[in-house]
Ligand SMILES: Cc1cc2nc3c(=O)[nH]c(=O)nc-3n(C[C@H](O)[C@H](O)[C@H](O)COP(=O)(O)O)c2cc1C
């Protein structure tokens with residue numbers, strides 16, 4: 001087994017913590033030139049469950065505590081309905097969104113998730129290729145099982161203009177953070193994402209039950225290799241620190257000219273502070289229900305953050321997005337785009353690069369379809385008045 005003891009109770013990582021439905025009505029071609037993969041997201045999840053080691057499946061699928069927030073992230077979307085506008089659409093829709101750090105061909109990006117080689121031997125290389133082929137951003141995590149330079153190179157082989165962002169946790173040793181930032185810059189990343197919701201690692205019962213604390217032999221968090229304070233050729237743990245503060249964000253921003261996103265914001269006041277501290281954007285996220293089991297569903301936290309930020313920076317959302325309708329609801333509530341975590345892992349486990357391509361293709365096609373049903377020409381047509389609490393049919397802002 002690899003590396004040191006679990007950090008804060010998480011797995012260690014050898015240095016890691018530890019319709020067009022048949023009718024041809026403007027449906028675009030699939031995003032991937034690779035083998036065709038069939039099935040919807042639920043089927044891909046079942047295929048992933050069938051092929052993965054149960055401990056690894058549960059690491060991906062699980063959440064913190066009683067997994068209340070894990071379920072709520074998806075349930076909250078089901079409590080919302082769309083109130084479409086009619087007779088204002090157009091034949092083809094423009095799905096693209098411009099963000100600090102890159103242009104997305106669809107308002108869906110790949111959220112950072114750890115250890116893709118647990119899902120498929122190609123790991124983050126496959127994810128990077130599929131994201132690039134779809135024309136969207138991969139937020140590559142510090143906890144990736146392929147080094148960031150190789151991840152970016154894989155994306156750029158598919159599309160020389162592909163944008164890859166790098167996610168990190170501020171390390172308590174500042175020279176380690178600085179080294180990670182330099183690596184991401186040298187690799188060609190176009191933005192950084194600082195995850196702020198993890199002062200300590202969430203306690204996951206499923207991991208404890210499986211005794212999953214280490215990556216299998218041969219896998220490691222490759223970005224953590226050869227860092228200051230670590231053994232030559234060896235890896236350091238992904239350290240989380242309860243002492244992390246706004247000063248760490250300031251210090252990190254001073255290290256780089258790349259746009260810096262702040263991920264894991266739920267409180268509107270923190271969103272305002274993020275703007276004041278120069279964040280290029282904020283990501284409303286509860287870490288997919290993996291950190292604190294007492295917080296609101298991500299989509300329920302979104303409107304207050306959007307209101308507080310008041311258009312000064314873009315707001316992203318992740319957590320519980322499982323279809324194009326969810327994407328549309330999040331955008332109508334003010335998100336500029338959404339991130340998807342687990343669905344990408346299910347696609348990767350089920351069919352490697354083609355599986356991730358299938359997930360992004362499904363989301364793109366479903367979103368385009370819902371946008372058309374709402375009389376939308378582009379994402380900007382999805383406005384707040386289009387979302388109503390299910391069961392009411394009335395928007396507070398209608399009129
Ligand atoms: C297995 C797994 C690993 C994750 N690893 C990270 C990580 O290393 N850094 C991070 O900021 N977020 C991480 N996340 C959280 C995701 O970025 C994202 O917030 C979450 O998955 C969104 O919820 P969804 O899975 O319902 O789409 C992880 C999520 C999962 C499921």
Ligand SMILES: CC(C)CC(=O)C(=O)O
Nearest residue numbers: 010017018114143238290
């Ligand atoms: C290695 C961990 C830090 C990855 C993570 O954030 C998670 O599993 O939720």
